[in-house]
Amino acid sequence: xxxxVESGGGLVQPGRSLRLSCAASGFTxxxxxxxxxxxxxxxxxxxxxxxxxxxGSIGYADSVKGRFTISRxxxxxxxxxxxxxxxxxxxxxxxxxKDMSNGDYSQSPLDYWGQGTLVTVSS
Amino acid sequence: xxxxxxSPGTLSLSPGxxxxxxxxxxxxxSSSYLAWYQQKPGQAPRLLIxxxxxxxxxxxxxxxxxxxxxDFTLTISRLEPEDFAVxxxxxxxxxxxxxxxxxxxxx
Numbered sequence: 001x002x003x004x005v006e007s008g009g010g011l012v013q014p015g016r017s018l019r020l021s022c023a024a025s026g027f028t029x030x031x032x033x034x035x036x037x038x039x040x041x042x043x044x045x046x047x048x049x050x051x052x053x054x055x056g057s058i059g060y061a062d063s064v065k066g067r068f069t070i071s072r073x074x075x076x077x078x079x080x081x082x083x084x085x086x087x088x089x090x091x092x093x094x095x096x097x098k099d100m101s102n103g104d105y106s107q108s109p110l111d112y113w114g115q116g117t118l119v120t121v122s123s
Numbered sequence: 124x125x126x127x128x129x130s131p132g133t134l135s136l137s138p139g140x141x142x143x144x145x146x147x148x149x150x151x152x153s154s155s156y157l158a159w160y161q162q163k164p165g166q167a168p169r170l171l172i173x174x175x176x177x178x179x180x181x182x183x184x185x186x187x188x189x190x191x192x193x194d195f196t197l198t199i200s201r202l203e204p205e206d207f208a209v210x211x212x213x214x215x216x217x218x219x220x221x222x223x224x225x226x227x228x229x230x
Binding site for chain 2: 037045050061105106107110
């Protein structure tokens, strides 16, 4: 059974940093691209970032480019999101999601999702 | 950057009725890289349709997708009580993006 478990969320002041983690199990992690998607309270889904299976291809939404960094450790079956210079508008539930096929991050839909970790940016 | 616009914002229907949801892209979606997701309150999204018209594993055949280029449709042939939820379209080509969602509510 595929499982994605996010952690690392919490309350943080504007301008500070936070690192999210996603522990994956139930599939061959290093075969698949992975993504972060966020959802502000009461709002829709926003794609944040994606990374190919070998970290060779990475993409970011314009809203986080230059502030967030996605990475993965295939030996640990883990996905990360380093978030710097956080803003109030980054407040959201952050989902880790698995890409459906084993290629680039921009070729397939997201077939499994975690339950999310909540990030609140406030002073 | 491709922008997806979903309509209507809210669809009020009764169980057993047919639901038709629209997703329009600001430019052509390459290779029909268009997916639909369902999200219920307090839950993560669930993949329903990919490649514009292929059902994901375990999705009932009352859900169907169609369209190409810039205009896509999700149809639920007969609404079941568990289908009342928010639906999002997503293009997963370059710089993936979601539409703003359509809420299907009980009339």
